[in-house]
Amino acid sequence: MSRSGPVKGLLVAVVASVAAVAGAQFHQHRHQRLPIVAGPAVARVASLSEYGEGLARTMADTKVFFLQGAEPGGSALIMAGTHANEIDALLSALIFVENAVVEKGTLIVIPQLNHSASVYTRPGDGCPLFYGIETPWGTKVFRFGDRGASPLDQWPDPDVYVHYPDAQLLSFLDARNTNRSWPGRPDGLLTERVTAAVMRLLAEERVDIALDLHGAETMFPVTNCIVAPERSMRIATMASMTVTAMEGFENHVEPSPKGFRGLSHREIGDHSDTAPFLLEAPFPFLDQPTGPKTRDLLMTGRDPFLLSLAGQQKLFVPYDESGWPIEKRVGQHCSVALEIINQFSRKRADRAIRISEVPRYADLVRNGVGFYFHDPSKADPARVHLD
Amino acid sequence: MANPLYAHIAAVLSVMAAAYAAARWRKLGVELCMLAAAVAGGLAGAVVQTPPIGELARHLVEGTFTYLDVMLVFVTATIFITIVTESGGVDFIVRAIVRAFHRQHLVALLLLMILILIPGALTGAGSVSVLTVGAPSALAMGHLGLSKRRTAAILFIVAGLSAAAPPVNIWAMVICAGTAIPYVGFTYALGIPVLLLGTFTILTLGWRRDHRVSRDEALRAMPQPPPGMNWWRVLLPFGAFFGTVAASRLWPFATPVMGLPLQFTLAAIVALLCSPRRINALALSRDTVRRLVPLLATMAIVGSLQQIMTVTGVRGAISYAVIAMPLALLYVLLVVLLPISEGLLTYGAAAIIGIPLVWYLDSIGLHATIVIAGLSLLWPLGDGLPPTALIGRLTVMVSGYEGSYWSFLKETWLPWLAITAAGIGMIVYSAKLSALVAWGL
Structure with missing residues (x-):
């Protein structure tokens, strides 16, 4: 045996051990389930594959919560997890699912669209x-995700992604991005099947308004805002003005560009009767010039590099030593979503949707996000859904 | 008082540099030096839980997957072109070019430039240009009187420009994806500079012949293709590859997504079937992969290094340093920063530096599309710089240049300067060049 034999053997053992440890963590991440406690209004929990057969038995299939009102009315859809690394969207959607009481109309929630x-x-x-949210009953653990679908589920990437149906060329990265694949195709890529299924849901459930919740970098001009196409503009403007005046946080409206295809706020409006809105809350974790990508940054949004850039007027949102804590980000989403639904209901009394028991900005800043999550171990097992 | 995070990031960076230097001192290969830097940086970061020590293994392993797709393209494309070479196809093409254009060598070089631009323009990867048409082009340039050094220099610069050329420019696409700017209007904003700079490269590096060989002499000196080789056998494998690329553009919704690795594999199978010589595909594949191992190892470890730099905050600090710079200094430093970032991070540089930079420059009134076009002219230059030196290393490999790596790179200085001036000029005067976007598609 050569002298290098034992050294090589040792190196192989070290590499195998490192790979095994990493592999176990990847496996846990891919298969960990998120318990969601169905709130008082949840009347039905469906799978998205009921609206798109091509999603059945795939990792892209996801839960759809139907929150039914006592009185008939209009219908609203809240989508979160379009980008699974923008965690405020998911947390906001779950607050609706676990707490909302719907008095009139129907609220549909898809917490993890992609x-x-x-x-x-x-x-x-x-x-x-993973990251944890502190609650009165302990830490609720969530998976941290990515902007695009897993290549284990959709691979290979094309060298360039051609948007359906407009044939606009997009980055190959966007082939796995469900906010570039609208309106989708039932027999297309997995991400296109997801959006095609939602388009069918919008039509079959006669959804009046669709809200797509996101988080954006503080250096991104399109943040702290509602992105709306022409048909949603009036409601978006009224909602934005109301929350800015009444709730004390900045919010503005951005028009949906006509030439940029594949986005929910553009294609839903162009291909259905539903009025779309895309909500952006500032999310410093996504910014490139930050310190380490830690759980603390995820929760507090506090970063010395961003603070310095704020001093140089290089951010598009107000930023100070307090950062952008998760309570404020989730609070903004909840308030803006509620206000859009409210403004729509005023405009279309025949299709009104009335929701209560969902906290607004001030409630979340005061009580924290975890306060609104229910303990799955104490809930009726029939009301606990693993997503 | 300064934030303790700054000191910690500086300490991590120092530890990484020290580990790299120590590994170099022990005469380890560049891949192992980078691995040492990544592991040491990760351990230093773990002291303050960035990352927590229990997650270090996962970060190291996850990072190695960053460039998995690129590595697969390298393997399959190299196998493809090696089969074409073994079959005698390369010799056949080179003889044809020399026979037709020996007297008008500049015309021949300009045609070769177009040939090299096409694969990269269609796929966004200059490496694909080098791996598909690089070897026959390099041989032809040699027989047209150019030294191997200048041949390699032309191949490197034009392959880099091919990656920036429309319709597919991955740096621009990554920035557009991250900044929500539509990937439209780049046709002329990129196409015109690429063609002008490519022509400038050919004229400056190809004008003078290093040696003169008569056409008959050159043909006699060149290896004979095997009996039975003809244009059909040569072009069919390339047709299979470009046919699948073209199909995905012409009928995007009827063509299944194959991915470049499978497209190259298909082309390799066609090349094998078309070869008049019997080729042992298994042995050829094994030898090719063995030859590529250093490059593949570098790509895997660069991914790990990138992940460790992110999780420790080093990457963010670099991004911050770029964004926080005064504007005049930024313009000056972009000349070196962009190529270096490409050498370190390849396409990742577009996300880390490009996205915040474009937001910032857009906010002060520059034209975002022209700025992106200008930036993406500068990035390909970094594909000749270590640690990755993707196109540079492949160029040396396919052109058969045996001198030192830096001597080949030095040969590119004039086109390098021209490209830099063009890129920076487009950024600074972007508002005045906006007509290029208005005309574009």
Whole structure:
């Protein structure tokens, strides 16, 4: 045996051990389930594959919660997890599912639209696999995801992504991005099947308004805002003005660009009777010039590099030593979503949707996000859904 | 008082540099030096839980997958072109070019430039240009009187430009994806500079012949293709590859997504079937992969290094340093920062530096599309710089240049300067060049 034999053997053992430890963590991340306690209004929990057969038995299939009102009315859809690394969206959607009381109309919630993206983190980005939210009953653990679907579920990427149906060329990265694949195709890529299924849901359930919840970098001009196409503009403007005046946080409206295809706020409006809105809350974790991508940054949004850039007027949102804590970000989403529904209901009394028991901005800043999550171990097991 | 995070990031960076230097001192390969830096940086970061020590293994392993797709393209494309070479196809093409254009060598070089631009323009990867048409082009340039060094220099610069050329420019696409700017209007904003700079490269590096060989002499010196080789046998494998690329553009919704690795594999199978010589595909594949191992190892470890730099905050600090710079200094430093970032992070540089930079420059009134076009002219230059030196290393490999790596790179100085001036000029005067976007598609 050569002298290098034992050294090589040792190196192989070290590499195998490192790979085994990493592999176990990847496996746990991909298969960990998130318990969701169905709130008082949840009348039915469906799978998205009921609206798109091509999703059945895939990692892209996801839960759809129907919150039914006592009185008939209009219908609203809240989508979160389009980008599974923008965690405020998911947390806001779950607050609706676990707490909302619907008095009139129907509220439909899809907490993890791109479910496959929620079981994957992007190589090179150094993100945590999990994060925890403190609640009165302990820590509720969530998977941290990615902007795009997992390549384990949709691969290979094309060298360039051609948007359906407009044939606009987009980055190959966007082939796995469900906010570039609208309106989708029932027999297309997995992400296109997801959006095609939602388009069918919008039609079959006669959804009046669709809200797509996101988080955006503080250096991104389109943040702290509602993005709306022409048909949604009036409601968006009224909602934005109301929350800014009444709730004390900045919010504005951005028009949906006509030339940029594949986005929910553009294609839903162009291809259905539903009025779309895309909500952006500032999310410093996504910014490039930050310190380490830690759970603390995820929760507090506090970062010395961003603070310095704020001093140089290089951010598009107000930013101070307090950062952008999760309570404020989730609070903004909840308030803006409620206000859009409210403004729509005023405009279309025949299709009104009335919701109560969902906290607004001030409630979340005062009580924290975890306060509104219910303990799955104490809930009726029939009301606990694993997503 | 300064935030303790700054000191910690500086300490991590120092530890990484020290580990790299120590590994170099022990005469380890560049891949192992980078691995040492990544592991040491991760351990230093773990002291303050960035990352927690229990997650270090996962970060190291996850990072190695960052460039998995690129590595697969390298393997399959190299196998493809090696089969074409073994079959005698390359010799056949080179003889044809020399026979037709020996007297008008500049015309021949300009045609070769177009040939090299096409694969990269269609796929967004200059490496694909080098791996598909690089070897026959390099041989032809040699027989047209150019030294191997200048041949390699032309191949490197034009392959880099091919990656920036429309319709597919991955740097621009990554930035557009991250900044919500539509990937439209780049046709002329990229196409015109690429063609002008490519022509400038050919004229400056190809004008003078290093040696003169008569056409008959050159043909006699060149290896004979095997009996039975003809244009059909040569072009069919390339047709299979470009046919699948073209089909995905012409009928995007009827063509299944194959991915470049499978497209190259298909082309390799066609090349094998078309070869008049019997080729042992298994042995050829094994030898090719063995030859590529250093490059593949570098790509895997660069991914790990990138992930460790992110999780420790080093990457963010670099991004911050770029964004926080005064504007005049930024313009000056972009000349070196962008190529270096490409050498370190390849396409990742577009996300880390490009996205915040474009937001910032857009906010001060520059034209975002022209800025992106200008930036993406500068990035390909970094594909000749270590640690990755993707196109540079492949160029040396396919052109058969045996001198030192830096001597080949030095040969590119004039086109390098021209490209830099063009890129920076487009950024600074972007508002005045906006007509290029208005005309574009």
